[in-house]
Amino acid sequence: MTSAAVQGVKRLFQKLKRPLLESLLAIIIGLIIGAILMAIFGYDPIAAYSALLIGSLGSFDGICESLANATPLMLTGLTFAIGVKSGYFNVGAEGQAYLGAIGAIMIGSTIHLPYGVHLAIATLFAMLMGALWSLPVSALKAWRGVHEVVSTIMLNWIALFFVRYLIEYHFYEPGRAERAMPVLPTARYQVLGASLTTVIFVALAFMLFAYFLLWRTTLGYELRLTGSNPEAARYIGINSTRVIFLNFFLGGLAAGLAGATQVLGRPPAWTIYKTLGNVMNLGFDGIGAALIGRNHPIGIIFASILLGVLSYGAKFMMYLGVDPDLARAINGAIIIALSLPELYRIIRRLIVGRGAE
Amino acid sequence: MSIVKNALKIFGGKSDEKEFRGFRKMRGPPPKKGEILVRAENVVKGFPGIWEHLILDHINFDVRAGEVHALLGENGAGKTVLANILSGFYVITSGQIYVRGKPVKFSSPRDALEHGIAMVHQEFTLVPTLTVAENIALGLKEYSSLSFPLKEVERRLAELSERYGLKVDPKARVEDLSAGERQRAEIMKVLYWEPDVLILDEPTSMLTPHEVDELFKVLRGMAAENKGVVFITHRIEEVMKVADRVTVLRLGKFMGTKPIQETSKEELLRLMIGEVEPFRPVRKPVKSERPVLEVRDLHVIGREGVEAVRGVTFTIREGEIFGIAGVAGNGQRELVEALTGLRKVKSGKIIVMGKDVTNKSPRELAKLGVRHIPEDRRGVGVAEPMTFGENIMMRDYCSPPFSKNGIIDYDFVTRHAKELIKKFEILTPDIWDTEVRILSGGNIQRLILARELWVEPKLLIAFHPTYGLDMKALTHTHKLFMRLREKGSAILLVSEDLEEVMSLSDRIAVMFRGKFMGVVDASKATVEEIGMMMAGIKPKEVSA
Ligand SMILES: Nc1ncnc2c1ncn2[C@@H]1O[C@H](COP(=O)(O)OP(=O)(O)OP(=O)(O)O)[C@@H](O)[C@H]1O
Ligand SMILES: [Mg+2]
Numbered sequence: 001m002t003s004a005a006v007q008g009v010k011r012l013f014q015k016l017k018r019p020l021l022e023s024l025l026a027i028i029i030g031l032i033i034g035a036i037l038m039a040i041f042g043y044d045p046i047a048a049y050s051a052l053l054i055g056s057l058g059s060f061d062g063i064c065e066s067l068a069n070a071t072p073l074m075l076t077g078l079t080f081a082i083g084v085k086s087g088y089f090n091v092g093a094e095g096q097a098y099l100g101a102i103g104a105i106m107i108g109s110t111i112h113l114p115y116g117v118h119l120a121i122a123t124l125f126a127m128l129m130g131a132l133w134s135l136p137v138s139a140l141k142a143w144r145g146v147h148e149v150v151s152t153i154m155l156n157w158i159a160l161f162f163v164r165y166l167i168e169y170h171f172y173e174p175g176r177a178e179r180a181m182p183v184l185p186t187a188r189y190q191v192l193g194a195s196l197t198t199v200i201f202v203a204l205a206f207m208l209f210a211y212f213l214l215w216r217t218t219l220g221y222e223l224r225l226t227g228s229n230p231e232a233a234r235y236i237g238i239n240s241t242r243v244i245f246l247n248f249f250l251g252g253l254a255a256g257l258a259g260a261t262q263v264l265g266r267p268p269a270w271t272i273y274k275t276l277g278n279v280m281n282l283g284f285d286g287i288g289a290a291l292i293g294r295n296h297p298i299g300i301i302f303a304s305i306l307l308g309v310l311s312y313g314a315k316f317m318m319y320l321g322v323d324p325d326l327a328r329a330i331n332g333a334i335i336i337a338l339s340l341p342e343l344y345r346i347i348r349r350l351i352v353g354r355g356a357e
Numbered sequence: 358m359s360i361v362k363n364a365l366k367i368f369g370g371k372s373d374e375k376e377f378r379g380f381r382k383m384r385g386p387p388p389k390k391g392e393i394l395v396r397a398e399n400v401v402k403g404f405p406g407i408w409e410h411l412i413l414d415h416i417n418f419d420v421r422a423g424e425v426h427a428l429l430g431e432n433g434a435g436k437t438v439l440a441n442i443l444s445g446f447y448v449i450t451s452g453q454i455y456v457r458g459k460p461v462k463f464s465s466p467r468d469a470l471e472h473g474i475a476m477v478h479q480e481f482t483l484v485p486t487l488t489v490a491e492n493i494a495l496g497l498k499e500y501s502s503l504s505f506p507l508k509e510v511e512r513r514l515a516e517l518s519e520r521y522g523l524k525v526d527p528k529a530r531v532e533d534l535s536a537g538e539r540q541r542a543e544i545m546k547v548l549y550w551e552p553d554v555l556i557l558d559e560p561t562s563m564l565t566p567h568e569v570d571e572l573f574k575v576l577r578g579m580a581a582e583n584k585g586v587v588f589i590t591h592r593i594e595e596v597m598k599v600a601d602r603v604t605v606l607r608l609g610k611f612m613g614t615k616p617i618q619e620t621s622k623e624e625l626l627r628l629m630i631g632e633v634e635p636f637r638p639v640r641k642p643v644k645s646e647r648p649v650l651e652v653r654d655l656h657v658i659g660r661e662g663v664e665a666v667r668g669v670t671f672t673i674r675e676g677e678i679f680g681i682a683g684v685a686g687n688g689q690r691e692l693v694e695a696l697t698g699l700r701k702v703k704s705g706k707i708i709v710m711g712k713d714v715t716n717k718s719p720r721e722l723a724k725l726g727v728r729h730i731p732e733d734r735r736g737v738g739v740a741e742p743m744t745f746g747e748n749i750m751m752r753d754y755c756s757p758p759f760s761k762n763g764i765i766d767y768d769f770v771t772r773h774a775k776e777l778i779k780k781f782e783i784l785t786p787d788i789w790d791t792e793v794r795i796l797s798g799g800n801i802q803r804l805i806l807a808r809e810l811w812v813e814p815k816l817l818i819a820f821h822p823t824y825g826l827d828m829k830a831l832t833h834t835h836k837l838f839m840r841l842r843e844k845g846s847a848i849l850l851v852s853e854d855l856e857e858v859m860s861l862s863d864r865i866a867v868m869f870r871g872k873f874m875g876v877v878d879a880s881k882a883t884v885e886e887i888g889m890m891m892a893g894i895k896p897k898e899v900s901a
Contacts, residue, residue: 014406015790216767218760225751229740235731236751237698237719 019294022341027306030334037330038322048317055316056309064196068266070308071200072097072279074300075258076286078210079251081295083148085214086247087227092137092152093255094283095159096130100259101272101279102163103129105171108183108264109271118186123202123260130256133159134248141248142241148248156283160276167274182270189265199265204301206257210250211297223247258282291339303338310334385457387583388422392457394554394585395420395443395474400452402438407786407795412438414609415452420554420585425576427600428589429629431827432799433784434606436589437479440556443587444476445469473553477543477560479589479798479825480735485532489525489542490514493549510549517548521575532660535685536853537568544575555579556587559798561595562824565684565853567888573599591799591827593622605629630829640839640863645675648708649816649847650696655705657688657695664703665691667871673816673847678838680862680879681851684891688871689851690732690820696849697729697818698722709816723752726815730805730822734798738805741794745785745804748793749774752808773811781807782830798825806834813844821852835861855887869893 035045056066076093083090103126113121133155140146171180189197214220226233226243233240262279263272272279289307293299314327322330388394402413413435420426430436441447443454445463453460456472463469466476483492494510514527525541534542540560547555557576561569576586576599590596596603597617605612605628612628650673659665665688673679683689694700696707698719707715709725719729731737739748750770753759758769774788783803785791793801802825809817822838823831838848838861852858858865862879867890874890 216765218755218763218765221747221754221765225740225743225747228742229736231733231737232740232751235697235699235719235729235737237721237723239718239720 019299019341023292023338026337026340027334030337033333033337034330037326037333041323041326043320043322043326048320048322051316051320052310052313055319056313061194062312064192064194066308066312067200067305068194068196068308069311070304071196071203071265072258072261072282073286073289073307074207074304075203075254075261076283077289077293077300077304078207078254078286078297079258079283080287080290081293081297081300082210082214082223082247082251082254084290084295085227086223086243087230088141088148088244088247090137090148090152090248090251091283091287092134092148092155092248093251093258093286094281095152095156096133096252096255097259097262097279097282098159098163098276099133100126100130100256101263101276102166102171102180102259103127103256104187104260104263105167105180105183105271108187109171109181112184113186115186118184119189119264122183122187122264123257126260126264127253127256130254130259131249131252133256134252135245138245138248142244163272163276164274167272172274173271177274179269179273180271183264187264188267188270191267195267197265197267199261202265203257203261206254207297207301210254213250214297219246255283255286258286288335288339291342292335294342306338307335388457388553388585390423390583392422392583393419393455394422394457396455397439397443398453398455400439400442400454401450402435402442402447403450404795407791409786410609411450412609413442413449413606414611416606416609416611418443418604418611418614420587422553422583422585423580424601425580425586425588425599427596427603428587428606429591429593429596429603429625430606431608431630432803432825432830433608433797434629435609436606437558437797439606440476440558440587440589443469443554444474444556446476470547470550470552473551474556475547475550475552475554476556477540477547477558479558479562481539481543483531483539483542483546486530488528488530489534489545490527492531492542493527493546513549514545517545521548521578522571523548523575524571533686536563537565537571537685540564540568540572541575552584554585554587556589558589559591559825560588561590561592563821563853566855569595591825591831593625593828596625597622626828630827641843645845647675648672649675649677649710650849651706651708652696653706653708655692655695655707656703657691657700658703659688659691665871666695668705669868669871669873671866671873671876673849675845675847676842677864678842678848678850678862680858680865681849681868682853682855682858682865682887682891683868685853687868689868692868693729693732693818693820693849693851697727720755726812728752728809728812728814728817730809730817730819732820734801734805734824739793739801742792744789745791745793745796746770746774746788748804749777749788749808777807777811780811782833783807799827799830802826803830806837810837810841813841814846817841817846817848819848819850819852821854821857822850823852823854823857855884859884859887867891 031049038045038048056062076097079093080090104122107122107125136155137148137151140151141148167180173179173181189199191197214224222238222243223246226238226240259279263270269278285307289300289303292306293303310331314331317327318324396419398417400413400416401411403411416439418439428436428439438447442449445466445468455461461472484495487495490507490511493514494507511527514525517523518525523541523545525538525545531539531542560572564572576588579586588600600617602614602616603620603625604614605625607629652669652671655666655669656664657666669692671679681689691700695702698717702715706713709722709727712725714722714725735741750759754765758766760766771788777783778785781803784800785796793804806822823834826834842848850858850861859879859882864876865879865882865887866876867874867887869890874893874895877886
């Protein structure tokens with residue numbers, strides 16, 4: 001290695017040291033809080049935690065399952081993160097993921113096409129459906145000044161009932177009306193193990209694409225400049241309407257893909273249920289992933305894996321007899337602890353203002 | 358931890374008046390003349406991981422009751438950091454601070470305030486859409502109770518106004534105030550707490566000479582009440598005029614403290630930077646007749662829906678510097694905003710290089726070679742949370758060689774940034790690891806100048822371009838303006854610094870209530886004449 005490279009690595013380490021240490025500390029705090037909760041309710045924390053870890057990471061299947069859980073979360077996390085980077089609070093991933101899922105069904109279970117083509121078209125269509133669902137948000141924001149939190153939450157509800165309606169009346173599986181028609185074998189990602197499929201590579205590629213777009217292209221620069229100082233963006237002459245549409249559209253693509261992963265890339269069902277149980281809350285959990293991952297695509301990948309491990313591992317705590325609600329509470333404590341550094345930064349900026357050290 | 362404490366204070370505070378009396382009691386008897394109010398001993402401040410050198414390297418500094426103590430130094434010398442330390446915004450790395458002889462350790466600005474030390478910042482902190490009184494009441498809320506004692510605030514403001522001769526209308530909205538009035542409002546905000554020590558960070562940069570004199574009267578008045586005043590500036594004449602003692606910093610090093618009688622301008626200059634020759638622009642007459650900017654009967658609606666620019670017509674030719682003087686709030690801001698594509702024009706025409714650009718976006722104007730140095734450097738001119746590199750490419754990122762096919766060429770930008778850092782002598786620890794938030798005021802101004810002026814613009818629209826620059830950078834900038842002028846750039850210079858406008862411009866227009874009171878030849882104009890026009894009195898002879 002040349003000395004420049006050594007310097008570069010040192011720099012990178014310097015830059016990452018603090019966030020890594022913070023996150024580590026947060027995990028420990030979260031685990032301790034969880035342990036205290038368990039102790040209060042009379043469970044053995046050590047046993048429970050080892051069940052969690054062994055269950056989610058101790059076997060090939062466990063690892064696959066954890067990664068499968070992580071896959072949609074990184075994408076919905078990305079939706080939120082792109083929003084934050086552009087200065088918007090986009091909580092629309094939830095509804096857009098439903099649309100992505102039903103979009104995947106529309107193409108995947110009704111049309112006959114050769115393997116690769118079918119898969120590709122179904123995936124793209126799902127992403128576009130998610131993005132389509134973002135258009136009203138952008139339009140309302142750009143031309144009517146409607147706050148995105150209001151419009152995305154409204155659209156989340158509309159999406160819920162709309163998709164339920166579509167399943168119930170148009171895409172139900174004959175004989176099993178509680179769910180939509182599973183996608184045809186030509187529209188299924190290859191299974192890697194347990195319920196993990198090659199769709200994870202598509203998700204990772206999209207994360208890298210987002211990273212590239214945000215930090216290497218002029219479009220991404222415009223998003224980030226608008227997010228850091230809208231006044232400066234105006235002064236330079238950046239078209240704010242374009243920034244709004246681009247940001248929500250990209251977010252919609254990611255969320256749509258998240259929905260698709262649960263249909264085209266998630267055995268054994270390969271479909272969604274009328275309850276939307278297997279796509280429900282992906283959008284909101286993604287916000288956690290984004291906060292833990294510091295709203296950075298690469299950080300979000302790792303954060304989602306962590307969340308995947310926790311959520312899958314929680315099952316094994318339940319097998320030990322830990323109450324399911326308590327298991328969720330423990331996970332919640334860990335997630336909150338992990339999100340705190342990022343939240344703290346935002347709040348500190350609000351209270352203390354510029355330049356406080 | 359201090360955040361939690363502050364938050365608790367916000368929600369659980371006692372009534373202001375009581376608390377405020379408590380302050381006084383805690384602080385002991387009123388200071389006697391000459392008493393050392395605050396003293397910094399061997400203070401060291403560093404930002405490890407960001408700067409390799411110390412920002413303050415064993416600084417000794419004290420403020421006595423009844424004095425005005427000037428703090429001098431180049432951009433980035435550490436003046437603002439020292440002020441922030443004394444007023445509790447920053448924590449020191451090592452050293453000791455004493456307040457009236459007792460060692461103290463401030464954990465927050467409020468802590469310092471309780472010890473009687475207050476600071477008026479370089480950048481304005483008041484909320485523009487609120488009135489002066491509301492702002493101050495808000496400040497109280499921030500520090501203590503949840504009540505909103507507006508009446509009480511207005512009463513006390515009137516009282517303070519009277520006492521120090523600080524003219525501020527408590528009911529005026531901050532955004533309608535001129536720079537000088539804002540400055541006074543900022544001072545009021547901290548005077549409200551009856552501090553023993555008042556620190557002012559570059560309070561005069563944006564004031565007219567008359568306002569500066571007024572401010573000095575106020576400062577002397579405070580000193581006469583046995584308060585200690587710390588006054589940060591770049592202008593040595595001001596130091597000689599108002600200060601009793603002066604301390605000079607140079608890149609974080611203590612260069613000495615002197616009583617004003619025992620020093621001279623020359624010595625102070627030498628302590629600050631070494632050598633600079635004074636700059637007297639020599640100008641050749643404008644050669645070209647080619648108009649660059651033509652403005653015809655321009656009307657622009659301002660913030661409140663009232664017409665702020667009411668029929669302005671002028672032309673700037675190649676190689677001409679056209680100055681606009683006037684008391685702030687007479688339409689200059691709106692005029693500049695309209696010319697730079699930031700505000701819609703109601704009627705009239707703007708023509709750049711023969712092309713009608715009325716209501717065109719800043720981006721399109723930039724393509725024609727229009728560059729703009731904005732009024733509000735931190736709020737508009739840069740994106741503070743972004744890196745130096747990202748800020749230096751802000752104007753040009755979308756055109757080659759900064760980017761090709763939408764992909765940013767970071768290697769080029771890095772090289773470009775390095776070049777500009779050297780050429781414009783910008784003090785920054787790094788290009789891609791530094792948020793510009795941490796740069797000193799003058800260095801942010803240099804960044805903006807570098808970004809806008811690395812190419813020769815066809816038309817430069819500059820709003821007090823030398824705001825906050827030290828003597829050396831100021832001279833450099835003036836030279837650069839003259840060089841651009843010789844190469845054929847047209848420059849529109851808006852500034853409240855009359856001296857600057859008069860020494861740089863070829864012609865000067867004075868704006869009053871949205872119109873030009875007159876356009877005068879700068880070489881023939883006198884300060885009195887321009888001053889009259891600024892006050893709205895027509896001159897005898899006008900040449901448009
Ligand atoms: N929070 C911070 N983190 C890192 N460096 C900082 C921070 N605040 C200030 N600095 C650095 O400390 C140095 C001194 O800054 P300071 O603002 O005190 O300069 P100054 O003397 O006020 O200059 P100016 O005349 O330009 O306002 C600068 O190089 C600045 O970049
Ligand atoms: Mg400063």
